[in-house]
Amino acid sequence: MVATLVRLRFLLLWNALQRSPWQMVAVVIGGLYGLGILIGVVAGLVGLGFAPIDVARTAVVLAGAALVLGWTFLPVLTSGIDQTVEPARLVAFPIPIPKLLVGLAVSGVLGVPGIVTSVAALATTLTWWRYPLAALAAVVCAVIGVLTCVIGSRMLVALVSVIGEGRRFREAKGLVVFIPLILLGPIILGLQRLLSDDFDSLPQIASIVAWTPFGAIWAVPADVAAGQFGRAGLEFLIGVATLVVFALAWRWGLAKALETPARSMPAKAAKRGLGFFGVFPGTPAGAVAARALTYWIRDPRYAQSLITLPLVPVFVLVYAGSNGDLTPLNSVGPIIAFLLALSIYADVSYDNTAFALHLQRGVSGRDDRIGRVLALAVFAVPLSLLTVLATVWLTGAWTALPGLLGITVGVLLSGFGLSSLVSGRFVFAVPAPGESPFKSKPGGGFSLTLSLFATWGILAVLVLPELVFAIVSFVSGQIVYGWISLALGILLGAVLLVIGIRVGGDIYDRRGPELLAALQRLK
Known part of the structure; x- marks a missing residue:
């Protein structure tokens, strides 16, 4: 029996490895x-x-x-x-x-x-x-x-x-x-x-x-x-x-x-009301947004992304060294925007087999992309902008405000577009609904981390123009470069957002069944 259990362990591991070369x-x-x-x-x-x-x-x-x-x-x-x-x-x-x-x-x-x-x-x-x-x-x-x-x-x-x-x-x-x-x-x-x-x-x-x-x-x-x-x-x-x-x-x-093996708890009676479905417009994009925002609040796999945000200032102060200098806090807003903007690049993977509902109802790729971005933007945009204002108020660096806003807005809009494109093309081995947020299939954590770093690098390149002008503003003290950074963040970010949604939506429309099949293989 002992040998059987040991063989079973390695057989299960080998079968899991054969599912994906990654x-x-x-x-x-x-x-x-x-x-x-x-x-x-x-x-x-x-x-x-x-x-x-x-x-x-x-x-x-x-x-x-x-x-x-x-x-x-x-x-x-x-x-x-x-x-x-x-x-x-x-x-x-x-x-x-x-x-x-x-x-x-x-x-x-x-x-x-x-x-x-x-x-x-x-x-x-x-x-x-x-x-x-x-x-x-x-x-x-x-x-x-x-x-x-x-x-x-x-x-x-x-x-x-x-x-x-x-x-x-x-x-x-x-x-x-x-x-x-x-x-x-x-x-x-x-x-x-x-x-x-x-x-x-x-x-x-x-x-x-x-x-x-x-x-x-x-x-x-x-x-x-x-x-x-x-x-x-x-x-x-x-x-x-x-x-x-x-x-x-x-x-x-x-x-x-x-x-006494664990049993699934009986579902509680549903609360009255439509929740977010009664708030968003009655369109396909609005329904996707309501569903996605519900996930952000009720799904612990999404909630773990938000746990890190209050800890960002701690990281900044520890690694930069406080020593009474609060200037490093000005980077907190752009960092939070960076983390949030890319938090939906594996959104379809987190849907798991529930993604089949989108295909069955004929939700277009653009409506799907817009809905997911809208749900994230509801809290990501105000949180990032308010953080920038709060840190500038604490440090008194008001001349850096336009540049910081330029970086933040550019990161948010460009990141939304990039995430819309990536999530329509790739699926990743992530924890299934109801599982521990830390559960990882063999190799799944590595492939997800590798794709995350690659996406980070691409986003850093996309926001390079507004980042350069913001840095020039910080170094020279000339606020005009900060305003140029803000203008670039809004214009280039909006263009990249539209491109990401359109291209990601087209890829989604072509590869929807393939995405579902890939999700089935990763179960």
């Missing part, structure tokens, strides 16, 4: 990237073998604890990323719980993250090559550490599934993970500054972490090498106890999930 390319590139990181980690662990015991102990304990924490908590916040063999799909099969636990654990270890983690953990043996007994202990502790990582990730996911996986729960979970991910850069910079200012405190921090369930098992070889066998024994017991507790909690949560 997914295969992404997996190969991701594997090479992981291999590069692994080589660097192994080299670092070998180098620690020549360092004093306390230095090696600090590095291994802190890194090991971070590894266990990442394995344990990230999957529950980004559920669906590595769920090739989902327990919920095995409910109908009479598989004994012990065999299912072993099978899922082995399949987790044999996945790409599990293999990388196993090699890195076993490489800690090289850190203690000068102490044979410590090196032997490192082998045993590495096995326990890897099992703790894998079982910990499965355990917490199983426990959370008992609590519930409703839509509101997924949205709240998405908020919990997405904000720290967006702030990962500032967090890393802050940690670097903290560690550089108080580097000598790391050994004390590692000593505390060594008594926690996450770091205890990684401290055992170092204490054996130092001859502190009593402390090493207690830490080993803590590590083993952590693995046992994780396994028992996983067994209980998995049993509960299999006995």
Whole structure:
């Protein structure tokens, strides 16, 4: 049974990769990237073998604890990323719980993250090559550490599934993970500054972490090498106890999930009124706009795009350095416009099979493009312009206002046109409706990211004229160039918007059935 589950895992992965060459390319590139990181980690662990015991102990304990924490908590916040063999799909099969636990654990270890983690953990043996007994202990502790990582990730996911996986729960979970991910850069910079200012405190921090369930098992070889066998024994017991507790909690949560599988909640009675359909005009474009704007409010896959916007000022100040100078804030408005203008370039992909309704009702490509742009423009235009006005008011740089408005308006209009063209031509492997916004098919995240960067580059070229005049205005202080930038932003942006809608609409009309077929293949 264990071998069957492992074969099933790799068979499902292989079938998913065969659907798209981009997914295969992404997996190969991701594997090479992981291999590069692994080589660097192994080299670092070998180098620690020549360092004093306390230095090696600090590095291994802190890194090991971070590894266990990442394995344990990230999957529950980004559920669906590595769920090739989902327990919920095995409910109908009479598989004994012990065999299912072993099978899922082995399949987790044999996945790409599990293999990388196993090699890195076993490489800690090289850190203690000068102490044979410590090196032997490192082998045993590495096995326990890897099992703790894998079982910990499965355990917490199983426990959370008992609590519930409703839509509101997924949205709240998405908020919990997405904000720290967006702030990962500032967090890393802050940690670097903290560690550089108080580097000598790391050994004390590692000593505390060594008594926690996450770091205890990684401290055992170092204490054996130092001859502190009593402390090493207690830490080993803590590590083993952590693995046992994780396994028992996983067994209980998995049993509960299999006995009472998740059921779809009954739909609530619809509220009275037509919602946005009563606000927009009764035309095909108006109906598409109403539907798209409803998605922006109710679909967590769209909502995650808006979560990043309040964090843009934080990014700007952290990377530019505040130091009492608020001038970098003037870039927030154009950046927000840039992000929003391209947020619908994968709109058809997010429609999934519901896109068939547009084809069945004979919605023209231009009406479809206009409706989607109109829904986005309802909040993107006022939000971007108000942000520009607010930042200029805070910084007092009123002479830069025309140039900033020129860049913002040009980015919005040109971006709307570019998104209209791209979404009518390409579809991407995105999370399906109702799934976690962070769920990614093998290679799908890579192809989507690659297309996003390509679209960013194209938009940067399209807004180059207004950008050049705005920069000249900022540098020279002559406001006339800012007004030229604003005029170019309005005129060129409007022209590009019309071209994008017309060309994108024509492509949509010709390739509508092909787009639907591509969406079916990506399901």
